[in-house]
Amino acid sequence: MVYFRTMKGQFLSVLCCLLGLPWMVFSQSASDSPVVWSARPPQKPLRAGTRFEVKLKAAIEPNWHMYSTRQQPPPIATRFTLMAGTPFELSGPVRFSEPQSAFDPNFEIQTEFYADAAEFWVPIRAASSAMPGEYELRIQAYYQLCDDKTCLPPRGVPIAFKVRVIPGTTRKPDELLRFLIARLTAASPAEAIAEGKRPR
Numbered sequence: 001m002v003y004f005r006t007m008k009g010q011f012l013s014v015l016c017c018l019l020g021l022p023w024m025v026f027s028q029s030a031s032d033s034p035v036v037w038s039a040r041p042p043q044k045p046l047r048a049g050t051r052f053e054v055k056l057k058a059a060i061e062p063n064w065h066m067y068s069t070r071q072q073p074p075p076i077a078t079r080f081t082l083m084a085g086t087p088f089e090l091s092g093p094v095r096f097s098e099p100q101s102a103f104d105p106n107f108e109i110q111t112e113f114y115a116d117a118a119e120f121w122v123p124i125r126a127a128s129s130a131m132p133g134e135y136e137l138r139i140q141a142y143y144q145l146c147d148d149k150t151c152l153p154p155r156g157v158p159i160a161f162k163v164r165v166i167p168g169t170t171r172k173p174d175e176l177l178r179f180l181i182a183r184l185t186a187a188s189p190a191e192a193i194a195e196g197k198r199p200r
Contacts, residue, residue, distance in 0.1 A: 033152070034061035034145055039161040041137075046165050049128035051091050054139065056080070056159060058118040063147050068099040068112035069120070075104065075111055076144035076154040080122050083138040083158060091125035106146050126165055134164045 040055040060066055071077040082090050097119040104111040122139055138158040145152045 033155065034064040035059065035066060037141055037157055037159045039159050041161040041163050046126055046163055048126050048130040048165055048167060051123060051125045053121045053123050054161065056120045056122060060114060060116055064145050065113040065115045066118060066143050066145050069094055069096055071112050074107055078143040081140045082124065083140055086135050086137055087127035087130040088124050088137055090123065092123040095121040105148060106151055130165050132165055132167050134162055136160055136162050
């Protein structure tokens with residue numbers, strides 16, 4: 001009877017551990033980075049071939065800071081890449097909110113960094129060949145976080161969002177402009193005679 005109670009107690013202990021495991025893993029994965037990213041993509045559908053910006057915001061926990069996009073080594077500068085698999089590409093330099101500047105005791109140099117929050121505007125262009133439809137894009141943010149005493153290893157985090165593409169124009173803007181100029185400046189022989197001009 002004592003043996004049965006002992007086995008029953010061990011079984012309940014193991015069961016409790018197994019039930020608590022997903023919560024423990026989630027807590028660890030959620031707390032291993034003191035920053036939360038969010039994205040605000042365009043709200044309206046986009047035409048194929050157009051350029052747009054996606055606003056990214058980083059909410060940083062107190063006592064931590066993240067380095068700016070123009071930070072020189074050895075701190076790791078924040079940077080962004082567009083993950084492959086969609087008809088989109090980065091289209092120019094990233095705009096950003098103004099960072100702070102101070103001496104960093106971890107690296108013993110003057111650094112540019114963000115505390116509390118940071119905002120970035122990532123320019124993206126939809127390929128002119130992009131088919132109409134809804135796409136899921138993923139921008140990967142690569143960054144490093146430090147406090148006054150320690151630094152976490154640099155990490156990359158994908159930030160997912162959706163955009164909708166509608167058909168673009170049948171002609172590229174420069175081609176359309178050349179076509180209209182040619183139509184306006186070129187006159188047929190019949191039109192030239194009617195205007196009293198001799199065709200060349």
